[in-house]
Amino acid sequence: MEFEEKNIAYPPVHPGTDRTFIRFYSGKPDLNQIFYSQEQEDQPQRIFVTDTNVASLKEMQPFVNFFRGEDYSKPEIKPGFKGKRGNDVLLILGSGEPFKTIQSVLAICSAAIDSNARRSAVFVGIGGGVITDMTAFAASIFKRGALCELVPTTLLSMVDAAVGGKTGCDFDSYKNMIGSFFPAQKIHIIPSFIQSLPESEYRSGMAEVVKTALLYSKDLFEKLAAKPEILQNRNDPLVEQMIKTCVNAKATVVEQDLTEKNIRMQLNLGHTFGHALETRAGLGTVSHGDAVAWGMSRAAVLSEKMGLCTQKYRTTIQNVLASFGWETTPLHSALKGKYSSEEEAANSLFEAMKKDKKNASGKVRFVLQKDIEETVITEADEKDVLCVLQN
Structure with a gap:
């Protein structure tokens, strides 16, 4: 059998950002100061994602309460909570490895779609490695690539999971079987978050x-x-x-080998x-x-x-x-x-x-x-x- 062949040359696929800015903060966590101290009219929409454990932290209450509206007085926030603050959205997922699923990733995408998010939206993961991995993964597949920022709240996510652009979720009982390489454009590291971690x-x-x-x-x-x-x-x-x-x-x-070739x-x-x-x-x-x-x-x-x-x-x-x-x-x-x-x-x-x-x-x-x-x-x-x- 004979055949003719035509080749198509492509540039490398862009991983969302060409650099990551990592900021180290002193003092107690203050997410309102980080994300709302200098609001601008052209500020892109943010899709904030966290879990029930992080949302319940005392340090997080000033930030979370702005999204609660009429639910402000209720003491408990359950998985699936969605709140708004202007154009921004806060989604709260269940906590821990059992929730690191493709269903949770799709829930993040659904929250963005429900809020009419554009490709210019910034997905912001606030939590440990489970949340940062899934939020970045959702950003990488939403409309073929939105933007991403991360706020790691555990020691593991600060020193490893949030840094380097690996994203994903577990599948069929196997770790991180689905995912992508999609670095965050900003990582906000607040070491004092570790004071609230269980041993x-x-x-x-x-x-x-x-x-x-x-x-x-x-x-x-x-x-x-x-x-x-x-x-x-x-x-x-x-x-x-x-x-x-x-x-x-x-x-x-990571600067030398983003996609883990060597x-x-x-x-x-x-x-x-x-x-x-x-x-x-x-x-x-x-x-x-x-x-x-x-x-x-x-x-x-x-x-x-x-x-x-x-x-x-x-x-x-x-x-x-x-x-x-x-x-x-x-x-x-x-x-x-x-x-x-x-x-x-x-x-x-x-x-x-x-x-x-x-x-x-x-x-x-x-x-x-x-x-x-x-x-x-x-x-x-x-x-x-x-x-x-x-x-």
Whole structure:
């Protein structure tokens, strides 16, 4: 059979913005000052998105109450609440990983459509990684691309989730299976938000801090290793220092590799194991940070098994993770009782890893380390992976 071929050349698809402005704020959160202190006639419409936990924070009340109208006196705001403030809209979703669904993303788009939003509208996600991921994803698909700003309110979203343009939602029990690369044009980081976090959420974010330190800052890792009590002291000057260190490190990586073709893959240290754990335990059962911390411990053991790192390095990593209260055993406690044996659990985790979106071939890709700031991206034999999940 003969054929003729015609090629069409395209410019790269624009990711919504060509730069992100990251602003660090001191003092208590004041979203009215950030978004309404200098209102202008040509101000684009904003679609604000948050969840019930964030909306109920004391610091958020002056902002939220402007959208409540006649509901101002009601003490509780339920998922699905929509309010208006001029042309702007506030949508409040349910809180947590179980709500990180395509239905929630579509609810954000519906709120924009119901308010006759134009393509020039700005979608503003106010919350943790679940909200920032979904809001940015909704912005990326609304009328083929609106604009996006983010206000991360958890430690995890400040140091990782909100920075770098990864968007998306979970699907069919697998983490972040649907999404896009769509950076926010502005990120507003207010470190004092972390004072309101429950201990579990703060610890979850700390796992991403430790991960970033292992990848890019030996100095920060040594400071964290010497001060695990920082989990009980959020006023320590090291807290704001570590947030800025992590943001700067991730910004440097993302500038070089937005769409994760090479060095950005390093940021997945601990995530191949961690995402599999989240999937098999049931999304939301184990926090993302706790899963990643356990994943880093397994990655360290795998690194040693493959001859990449020394026993001393592996022991150092596991001891530091354990000092922060994270699990480092082969079988995570969230999986105990779900399987008849460790072997069955290990096989189930490995099957979940095969579906990880980071894999480029039929094999499973891992981010491993020789030492702090010495990172290797490689594939591992199934028998070695199964071994570190059982011994």
